[in-house]
Amino acid sequence: MNRLPFNVIMDHENNTLTIRREFEAVHQLVWDCYTGSGLSGQWFGHKPLAAKTQSMDIRNR
Template sequence: MTTDSPLDFTVDKTTKMVYMTREFDADLSLVWDAYTKPEILDQWWAPKPWFSRTKFMNFEVGGRRFYAMISPEGQEHWSLQTYTSITPKTNFKMLNAFADQDENPELPGSDWEFNFSEQNGKTKVSISIYNESLARLEKMIEMGFKEGTAMTLKNLEELLAKLSQR
């Protein structure tokens, strides 16, 4: 069932944007749930051997997700996401900021837009990320954002294959 679809990843430093597109061999509803339900999101939203743990998530406009990516040694890297727009099974937008364990955001953050489309049983997810600061964009890239995202989306592909068999 796996298609091993590559990640299309582009950085535009002049506009401080990152663009990513990935196709999955799964129904739109399942892919949407994987991005919007914490019990599924935490199963794939970190490059292995790291894992994700959501402290709380309220997926509605104005709602927030507060989560940590946790290393095998237990080191926690917290992020706070605030949902700014949601069109069910089509699109959502959020402000993402690194944070401390007490939910204090490290600004500036970045604006993320997720677009979902389905054709012939495959779902395409297109993500654009605007960074207010070029320094923040460069820091993301230096931290291995492209490689980590590719690994994370591979986790999602594997999870979707398991969930689709149910």
């Protein structure tokens, strides 16, 4: 079982979704999967679901 932290915070007032997750992977691979339009859908929409990225705003907060 995966014991790494995973949090999803929905802020309806500011219309934002914050996802915090830890991975046992090379940093560049995780970055590419989160920021690459073709790969992000695979991370968030595994079969049989689908996810399409309409827009992305990535900032270090």
